[in-house]
Amino acid sequence: MPVEGAPKDSTMAEISEAPISSSDPPNTMSEEASDFDPKTMRKTKPGLKRLFLTLTVFFSFLIALPFLLKSIEIYRAPLPFEDIDLLSSAMEKNPLRYPCQFRAVFINFDDITDKNELGLLINSNMQKLTSKVTPACGTCGNNYTVAVTVDSSSNCIHSESENVGKWQCGALNGFDKLNNDEDFDEYLESVLDSKNRKLYTVVVVKRNAEVRVVVGKYRHAWIVGEDSVEKAVENMAEIFVKVFVNGGKEEGSIRGEFMPVGADGKVVLSFSLLNSDPHDWVYDWDFQELDETLLAPVVDALRPVADISVESQVLYHTPKASFSYWDDKQGSYIFSTKDLPFFVNSNEWHLDTSTAAGGRSKVLHFVLYVPSAKECPLKLQFPNGEISMTNGFISPMWGGIIVWNPPVCSENLQVQHLPKHKISSEDLKKISEVFMGQLRQLFGLKSENHYVGAFATSVLLTSAKGFAEWELDVLSRHHTCFNLLQCGTTLGSLSRLVQSLPRMIIMDEIGKQVKYSLEAAKLSLSNVSLGYSDASAVSSRKARALAEDAFYHPSMMSVSYYSFEHCFAVYSPFFLPVSLHVLLAVIREWKRYKVENRKYLAWKAKLE
């Protein structure tokens, strides 16, 4: 069609010979003036009909275009990208800091009179310690208050602390069993009653004895002995900062941000007893007993941090994957620390993930490995040549392994005809203690019962529950921090993913989940700054769970990507030719109208 119309093209008419313009109307006057040139003039006004028509079509197309785009638009729930970026950058830049309350009690220090000076001294010591370390997530930073009490026979001075429960002066006067740690711990607890208040106390008792630093099972520690005030203050600051706040961890151990807790707040402790070769001997354990007497209190104690369930299995024919060699000096087979990455034999050890655990629970494997006769006794050797006491090791975020050498293997290696044994309950108790230490390490705590500080070595009392109150506080803080970090990174990657795929469908539900997750995270952050640690733990857990729900939403996983190419392929067969027509028609009509109008104007000018 355009080719056919080429000769009457108005562009040509304009430039070249202009053959057409002997004007439109049929009733041209025959008696026109001699100076009327039909090529450059016309007498009638050019018609607007066709121009108007083409323009109408053109503009109606333009107006319909947004509607079309709207109709083929894929649904994307609006996501608060800025808020997500704010949250993740906030989590990265300034780690969470809890407000902490400390209390220092000096007993029998008759020479102290100025409590404020003492408070300042403690403060400056703590400043020194905190400034050395970059404030880790979930610690106090510089956001703490210290209350000082001096309790001596002559006077009883309290520093002006507001809501902190006051130390009753003279409470220790009648108590003389200072050497028995357990009793003193209980007695202090009855005096301090720190159960409900997260208030950490260090009691310094001046006495004629060697200096002894003990950290109790609750939220207090004590320093007993003949010590100067300055020394006591240094020790005290260290206990506050390094033990109560940091959990007694050394730097460089497992990073505190990683908590082996699933997104749904659940942890499954999966205990497996591996008999590497049942032909030699088969060991069974009374797991029921282990579960009820040894694990139940721990599970109970950790309930504020994680919901723990326990399961067990016994597997057979599970050789280890690494090599061991006979060492005459030790009289045993040796595997060294550099073999540890290859110890777990993932081909043969089918430590199945638990069906009972939901999709996002964390499974921690605890493996008790019973070596076969040809590698028994099997011992772990450190690089310095020492033999490991526990004969076990952990793998962070995976679990722990203990090699347990059965008593028969140190005897003569004779094949017994009744190879079924049971692990004795004393052995089981020892094993469970090692497992407990491994669990503590997996949670980022120390497995030893003393803390070596810069100024003194403190004794950490162990609780029957496996975790002391102050350790649970540390865990809870770290868990909150870890949850919020995870939430931030998950939402951040979600927003990056969504932004990188502009034609991905996003369900309303995801939008809602992201919104609620952000709200929960904000609530948690504000609770942290107010010092409500329990509430912040709850909402941080919720924030992380919602964030992961959104990220792993089934509609996101499926291929719901409707590409632009697809859309183009569907609509171009109609819109490409039609738009060409419309555009060309508009351009031609407009040019023609301009030309004709000029002719008309020229004629008019001539007339006048």
Add this chain to the structure above:
Amino acid sequence: MVRLRSILLFILLFKSFGSIIIAEQSEEFSEALLLRPLPDRKVLAHFHFESKIPPTRTHGPHHSLFPKSIYQLVHKFRVREMELSFTQGRWNYGRWGGYDPISSRNAKPPGVELWASFDVPQHQVDASWRNLTHALSGLFCASINFLESSTAYSAPQWSFKSFTTNVRYGTLPREAVCTENLTPWLKLLPCRDKAGLSALMDRPSIYRGFYHSQRLHLVSNEFDLAEASSGMVLEQTLTVVLQPVTLGSGMTFGSIRQPSWSLSSLFGRKVSGRCVLSNTSNVYVQLEPNLVSELKSTSAMQQESDVKNLVSQAWSDMSFEMSDSPVRVIKEVYGFHKESSLLYEYSLANSSDSRPFDLEFRWKRPVTWSSQLAPLQASRFLMGSGNERGAIAISLKSVGRSEYTDSSDDEDGRCSLRVDVFQVVPWYVKVYYHTLKVYLDERLHSLADVIERTNVSPSEDKVSPGLMELALRLPCDVNSVILTLEFDKGFLHIDEYPPDANQGFDIPSALIRFPEIKTKLHLFEDKSSCKSPLLSKLQEESPILWYTEVLLVPLTTPDFSMPYNVITITCTVFALYFGSLLNALRRRVEEEERLLKNKATKDSSPIGVLLSKLSAKLRGKPLEPPKSSASSSKVSYKLILRVILVAGIAVAWQYFG
């Protein structure tokens, strides 16, 4: 003295009681292998593993032998009974037997079959089923999760399994079965395939077989409120039919001659000791009743020796010999019939790495026999042609033996045979159940005479499959029964077609069940035979089952690029219409005519002449000699310019777009 004695006796009694109680309380695992020569020169090998645990109420949730994953599965979904089978190949009922306990329990339809009954309220059953399919799919590396959709499973009422409620049943006929399904199945065994009988499972050998069925059957009454719950029983069986490689021992005259075989020739491996964790681990060689009677008759013909030879392992007189002497020989006691099967039991207890167990079975004379068959031979086929409609026919043919039906007499003394038919049809095969016709001995029969009970739930499009349960009451002397059902082939939405839609669609196997004819192994009820779980399993009564063939229905499959073709052609038509309409609206007829006249008065260049000639020819008008020349050269120049411009835009689009 007397008192002391009585006290001693009491203590002894107490001890024995205590030991019995303890024995009942503990977990048990056992393994067994049953080998049976088949009439068509093949060998059936049936592995049987059984794990038992006492109820959680008394024993607690920790186990040392029972697989943790299965225990958790049962507790999470409250499974009361479940059976999962992976099968490759079809059980040849005609040759391998359809009447013995092994075939009625272990012959399964090809692909995956899963059924489960749950101990949950009625409205939660479907949810439990869906979760269970997903869990099993992960556990066994199979696409069992496709059974999740409500179009894939059905709820049989009575014909599939009597006396159980909340049953769900689903099959995937096209599921390919391979080692990735066997490995997780083996993982449930305490010794896996590291030791014991399962060490025989050499993958190439067992998948080379003619039939391969791996089964997992779970019974638990953990959730029964009654005190007498027996815990959980997990039964795992692998049934393979293998063609023995003929041992070259001069036995090659006559093709009827049975091939001799040994464990190592069948599986390519030997058993190097039992799984130390199993209570019993035995190998049985079973001779079918017909084979035993055949052997008896031949030996009676040749010598005076009689049945005792078979029992007393006097191999020299027999038609066959075995390399080892069995621990004991178990003879089936079957009151009325002469025919009874024989079981030779071997124990693995004495074999070790240095002395592996390798049983060899050698035929010395040619023997022919046939297996015991089910009372009616079932087959199913499609009728009709074209892509519109067809019919399903199920035919039951009598094998001409009436002794099976002895016990099932009617009240009025007439001998009758009850047959249950259970058939699930996917929704896109729209069965018209009113068109059900029954032909007895090729004569149309009224339904009311034959059908005792029916349960039909018609299919609902894209929601549920059609389910038909029929209970037929047939006279004993019937020779053939044919059931026909007509159907229309439905249309699927383009999304619903599977990846290879042109292959056709499967109708899962129908199940023919003879509920009144029970089969079992009749053994002496002595203590020692009960100890082997395989034998006690075979001694349980079970109805005879027959799975028919899987049908392949070709449906009309569209050309899958059709939607785009339709879009393209419709859009092109619309665009043409729209363009010409627009051109027509802005056309100036008079002006064009005037122009043409003007043009005619002018000269033109050779190209112009050519063009006008062409256009004249196209228009069918006589050629008017052109006069103008200057214009058209300029026109062509501009045209070339424009073409170049468009090409340039296209190239730019290609590179930068």
